[in-house]
Amino acid sequence: MTNHSNNPAIGGKTSLKTIREAINDALREEMRRDPTVIVLGEEVSGGAGCEGEDDAYGGVFGVTKGLMPEFGRERVIDTPISEAAIIGAAAGAANNGLRPVAELMFFDFIGVSFDQIFNQAAKFRYMFGGKSKTPMVIRGTVGGGWRAGAQHSSMLHSIVTHIAGLKVVMPANAYDAKGLMVQAIRDDDPVIFLEHKVMYDIACEVPDEQYAIPFGEAAFPRQGSDVTIVAISNMVTHAITVADILAKEGISCDVIDPRTVSPLDHEAILESVEVTGRLVIIDEGNPRCGLATDIAGIVAEHGFYSLKAPIRTVTAPHTPVPFAPELEDAYLPNAEKLMVAVREVLAAGPSGA
Amino acid sequence: MPYSTEFLLSAYRTMKTIREFEERCVKEFEGGNVPGFTHVSNGQEAIAVAACIDLSDKDIIGSTHRGHGHCIAKGCDVGGMMKEIMGRSTGLCKGKGGSMHIADIDKGMLGANAIVGGGPPLVNGAALAAKTLGTKNVALSFNGDGSANQGTVFEAMNMAVVLKLPHVFVYENNGYAEGTAANYAVGSNSLTERNAGFGMPAECIDGLDFFATYEALKIATERARNGDGPTAIEAMCVRFDGHFIGDPQLYRPKDEVKNARKNQDCIKIFRERVIAEGWLKAAAMNAIDKEVMVEIETAVVNALAAPHPDPATDLMSDVYCSY
Ligand SMILES: Cc1ncc(C[n+]2csc(CCOP(=O)(O)OP(=O)(O)O)c2C)c(N)n1
Numbered sequence: 050m051t052n053h054s055n056n057p058a059i060g061g062k063t064s065l066k067t068i069r070e071a072i073n074d075a076l077r078e079e080m081r082r083d084p085t086v087i088v089l090g091e092e093v094s095g096g097a098g099c100e101g102e103d104d105a106y107g108g109v110f111g112v113t114k115g116l117m118p119e120f121g122r123e124r125v126i127d128t129p130i131s132e133a134a135i136i137g138a139a140a141g142a143a144n145n146g147l148r149p150v151a152e153l154m155f156f157d158f159i160g161v162s163f164d165q166i167f168n169q170a171a172k173f174r175y176m177f178g179g180k181s182k183t184p185m186v187i188r189g190t191v192g193g194g195w196r197a198g199a200q201h202s203s204m205l206h207s208i209v210t211h212i213a214g215l216k217v218v219m220p221a222n223a224y225d226a227k228g229l230m231v232q233a234i235r236d237d238d239p240v241i242f243l244e245h246k247v248m249y250d251i252a253c254e255v256p257d258e259q260y261a262i263p264f265g266e267a268a269f270p271r272q273g274s275d276v277t278i279v280a281i282s283n284m285v286t287h288a289i290t291v292a293d294i295l296a297k298e299g300i301s302c303d304v305i306d307p308r309t310v311s312p313l314d315h316e317a318i319l320e321s322v323e324v325t326g327r328l329v330i331i332d333e334g335n336p337r338c339g340l341a342t343d344i345a346g347i348v349a350e351h352g353f354y355s356l357k358a359p360i361r362t363v364t365a366p367h368t369p370v371p372f373a374p375e376l377e378d379a380y381l382p383n384a385e386k387l388m389v390a391v392r393e394v395l396a397a398g399p400s401g402a
Numbered sequence: 403m404p405y406s407t408e409f410l411l412s413a414y415r416t417m418k419t420i421r422e423f424e425e426r427c428v429k430e431f432e433g434g435n436v437p438g439f440t441h442v443s444n445g446q447e448a449i450a451v452a453a454c455i456d457l458s459d460k461d462i463i464g465s466t467h468r469g470h471g472h473c474i475a476k477g478c479d480v481g482g483m484m485k486e487i488m489g490r491s492t493g494l495c496k497g498k499g500g501s502m503h504i505a506d507i508d509k510g511m512l513g514a515n516a517i518v519g520g521g522p523p524l525v526n527g528a529a530l531a532a533k534t535l536g537t538k539n540v541a542l543s544f545n546g547d548g549s550a551n552q553g554t555v556f557e558a559m560n561m562a563v564v565l566k567l568p569h570v571f572v573y574e575n576n577g578y579a580e581g582t583a584a585n586y587a588v589g590s591n592s593l594t595e596r597n598a599g600f601g602m603p604a605e606c607i608d609g610l611d612f613f614a615t616y617e618a619l620k621i622a623t624e625r626a627r628n629g630d631g632p633t634a635i636e637a638m639c640v641r642f643d644g645h646f647i648g649d650p651q652l653y654r655p656k657d658e659v660k661n662a663r664k665n666q667d668c669i670k671i672f673r674e675r676v677i678a679e680g681w682l683k684a685a686a687m688n689a690i691d692k693e694v695m696v697e698i699e700t701a702v703v704n705a706l707a708a709p710h711p712d713p714a715t716d717l718m719s720d721v722y723c724s725y
């Protein structure tokens with residue numbers, strides 16, 4: 050189950066790609082390979098019915114740019130502003146021979162479409178006794194940092210992770226973004242694919258060829274034996290920062306990026322804690338019933354005797370996301386807050402480091 | 403003269419205030435003083451003012467992501483708005499809301515709304531409260547050609563008819579929802595015909611013409627106040643700027659905005675009309691122009707000097723009344 054390298058070797062040529070480009074690559078190649086893959090949502094092309102340029106946006110973050118000119122409006126569908134109908138259409142089409150990739154733009158708009166996601170798409174297979182499959186992807190941008198305010202900055206991954214029948218993917222680099230998107234499209238279950246809006250321009254070497262990264266396999270951007278840090282999405286950046294600073298002090302951090310939070314690579318986390326005995330989880334979501342408490346619960350239940358210190362979580366506070374920059378900066382978890390928690394965990398327990 | 407001088411001067415001043423506020427917002431955004439996503443409403447001033455000019459603070463409006471004009475028309479303090487948009491602690495919402503969530507309940511401004519279609523169901527609620535409490539207040543929602551396609555809006559329209567709510571639905575049809583044309587996304591040939599299909603009086607008017615818009619809304623508001631239920635008014639208009647500040651607007655024909663600013667400016671049209679009719683003198687309006695410039699300049703200077711929120715006290719407050 051556990052894959053200990055962040056970038057498993059894939060033969061062939063690689064190119065420096067941003068997360069935006071990597072997701073675009075994955076979509077394009079899958080659309081070329083499989084004519085049943087379609088993209089739909091608001092402004093996924095842009096310019097529908099307008100006299101100016103077509104493909105004017107290619108998604109408001111430019112992730113689907115260029116797809117409409119190649120595949121046409123039949124397969125890259127600009128929709129009216131009707132999220133319930135967008136998600137419903139994707140789910141219904143997925144049950145009837147297509148592999149839709151529906152875009153919610155800002156994942157906050159899940160609110161308008163939630164029934165189609167959690168009562169419909171997520172439950173079909175179980176309710177129908179395993180007779181149906183719903184191979185759809187729902188893309189959306191998540192997270193704060195853009196001063197976009199309470200209704201455009203949420204981290205709602207814990208809400209969808211809670212729901213049986215959905216898979217939830219949260220890439221933290223371009224390599225993973227491409228491979229996970231390929232897997233999401235080929236996967237026969239509904240997949241929620243969450244892109245952090247501050248990460249689109251972050252680049253790394255990405256193989257030109259198409260590859261799928263299996264779900265439920267964590268990556269280890271840093272390996273170590275003194276403390277385990279579980280981080281997802283943009284928080285991986287902070288975990289790496291902290292690990293690199295502590296490395297200079299001779300403290301080695303095991304940084305785990307689950308990459309998919311449903312399914313979650315329990316083994317990777319438990320095995321790591323078995324070695325380190327110390328765990329900090331950093332998550333941008335709100336603290337109650339969130340991913341951080343979920344992981345803490347799993348380790349408390351199944352890894353209790355490995356622990357040398359109390360588990361610590363670093364999350365956003367129990368508030369909506371504020372608009373003012375000072376407030377949003379205070380709201381968001383960051384490397385400094387993580388460092389404080391990691392040092393506390395290192396110092397705590399019978400044999401404090 | 404069908405309108406009092408006071409009414410005409412007030413309408414002009416408010417439209418002009420919105421125009422200056424929005425154009426200044428663009429400048430301040432470009433200068434790095436306005437964080438986040440900001441949608442300005444210049445070009446659409448006549449509708450906001452015509453809709454709100456007769457409303458009291460007890461009448462409620464629900465706005466959209468493009469809400470600055472609605473706020474100003476409803477009487478929100480321009481200084482407090484500029485501070486809010488700049489994220490200052492003395493802003494209308496203590497810097498917690500920002501441009502997309504600006505609100506002032508004391509003025510009957512239920513809030514801008516960053517969720518397209520989020521407003522009309524809430525405005526139904528305000529209308530239901532007015533009806534239930536017998537206050538004779540009315541509620542008015544602003545909608546776009548794009549938000550018109552949201553299920554929440556359909557549900558709100560139907561419920562408003564069923565419950566005979568004092569709710570005026572205003573549709574600002576500026577032809578675009580982000581980069582998607584209304585004539586593509588609104589499946590019906592006519593938004594107004596579709597609105598009428600819900601069983602309420604529906605009318606389409608020239609939203610560049612302050613007077614036509616005002617007259618239609620006056621009838622609609624009176625109907626609501628008299629307990630005769632909702633009305634839908636579609637006001638055709640032009641968006642002078644991008645969807646958001648910084649939008650390259652590739653989807654628009656090259657000279658559309660330039661031509662619109664020249665030939666489809668509701669404030670120019672207002673000025674020409676009142677001068678031609680002999681209702682107002684140019685000098686009176688020019689004087690207002692100067693005062694408005696000063697007011698907006700003052701708002702910006704004060705906002706830039708206003709205190710920032712303090713995370714120690716402001717981050718965790720206001721989540722609940724008590725917890
Ligand atoms: C539920 C939801 N879906 C999508 C968006 C993104 N969005 C914001 S404004 C907008 C277009 C709205 O168009 P319209 O109603 O015509 O208003 P206009 O921008 O023209 O004033 C879209 C798609 C959103 N904020 N909320």
Ligand SMILES: [Mg+2]
Pocket residue numbers: 546547548574575576577578579580
């Ligand atoms: Mg519009």
